[in-house]
Amino acid sequence: xxxxxxxxxxxxLGANLRYWVGLWxxxxxxxxxxxxxxxxxxxxxxxxxxxxxxxxxxxxxxxxWRIFFAIGFLGSYTTFSSYTFESLSLILDNQWLPGLxxxxxxxxxxxxxxxxxxxxxxAI
Numbered sequence: 216x217x218x219x220x221x222x223x224x225x226x227x228l229g230a231n232l233r234y235w236v237g238l239w240x241x242x243x244x245x246x247x248x249x250x251x252x253x254x255x256x257x258x259x260x261x262x263x264x265x266x267x268x269x270x271x272x273x274x275x276x277x278x279x280w281r282i283f284f285a286i287g288f289l290g291s292y293t294t295f296s297s298y299t300f301e302s303l304s305l306i307l308d309n310q311w312l313p314g315l316x317x318x319x320x321x322x323x324x325x326x327x328x329x330x331x332x333x334x335x336x337x338a339i
Contacts, residue, residue: 218282225287233292248313249301252294253321259293260325264332273336 236258237251244250266284270276298321305314 217279221279221283222287222290225283225289226291229288229291229293233294249298249305249317252298252301253317253324255292255294256298256321256325257328259289261328261332263289263293264329265336266332268333268336273339 233255236255240251240254263285266289267281270281270285298317302314302318302321305311305317308314
């Protein structure tokens with residue numbers, strides 16, 4: 216029951232932050248490209264790499280923090296299913312360049328963001 220509650224609390228917070236970041240991006244950058252999901256995927260990837268490296272290699276945090284933050288919060292905050300749907304929707308609407316840019320940009324830059332998070336966590 217404790218695990219369920221930790222995941223649930225993290226997920227509530229992550230989902231709400233996802234909503235606010237998406238709304239901010241749409242208001243600031245427009246809606247012709249899924250900027251919000253790209254920002255969310257990149258920041259979520261970076262934060263996950265940073266947090267897990269600190270939690271496992273540096274701080275040796277109690278596993279409950281990983282359940283709350285990595286599974287609950289970041290699992291709810293990141294938007295893999297939304298990003299693939301939006302990317303393919305753009306492609307199916309003959310907007311090949313934005314669709315492919317979002318699809319491969321999120322995957323590649325997400326990997327770069329995880330790497331940078333790991334490097335930063337190991338450096339401090």
